[in-house]
Amino acid sequence: MGARLLLLLLPLLLPPRAAAGGTVCGCCAGPLHNGSAVARYCAARADAEPRGRCCVAGGPPPGRIVGLDLSSCSLRSLPPGLPEAAAAVVVDLTENPLPALPNASFLGFTRLQSLAVPLPVECPGGSGAWERVSTRGSSRLCQGQRNPCNGSGEPAWLCPENALCAPAGPGLSQCLCSSPFHGYKCLRQGAFPLLLFCGVLGAATATLSLLLWGTQRHQAKAP
Structure with a gap:
């Protein structure tokens, strides 16, 4: 998830x-x-x-x-x-x-x-x-x-216990966490903390934007 x-x-x-x-x-x-x-x-x-x-x-x-x-x-x-x-x-x-x-x-x-x-x-x-x-x-x-997750060459054993193998392109596969698991190696259970994730992302974006604005403004004022 x-x-x-x-x-x-x-x-x-x-x-x-x-x-x-x-x-x-x-x-x-x-x-x-x-x-x-x-x-x-x-x-x-x-x-x-x-x-x-x-x-x-x-x-x-x-x-x-x-x-x-x-x-x-x-x-x-x-x-x-x-x-x-x-x-x-x-x-x-x-x-x-x-x-x-x-x-x-x-x-x-x-x-x-x-x-x-x-x-x-x-x-x-x-x-x-x-x-x-x-x-x-x-x-x-x-x-x-071909689906790399099917057949005798299935690489699903590489996926964590709570994840499923999914195609990712020719000869390529990926592991997707099964609901309701998420996080590193799909070890966390429950709803994904979307609000927290978006809050942290928004704060980081705002901080970076202010930093870049301040830097560019300082350079613009420099002779």
């Missing part, structure tokens, strides 16, 4: 992300490639429309990126705005000089079902994280993301 509340509060604590069609959708020039997997998926969804290199669904929530086409973008690393597309179902990274992808490159991409990468690049999480891994020309296709 505590982990879920923190996840809900996290967007309030972080700077706002760019709107769909902003950073990641515009990091490569041009529209979706005609005939690409992302373009076909976008055309098949009545609630979606192309926006830059993204396929954006109307909601809920509005402006959700469900497809991302970054093929032929001369990428030598994944763009910093990639997490904006964490709700994507289809992603195309082919025809880019990308190196091996770090294991946590697609952390949070729990809905990803089709990922195309350059042939020299392995599927994130390894072949065991996908139902099907195939090659086509200069591309490697990773399809059907």
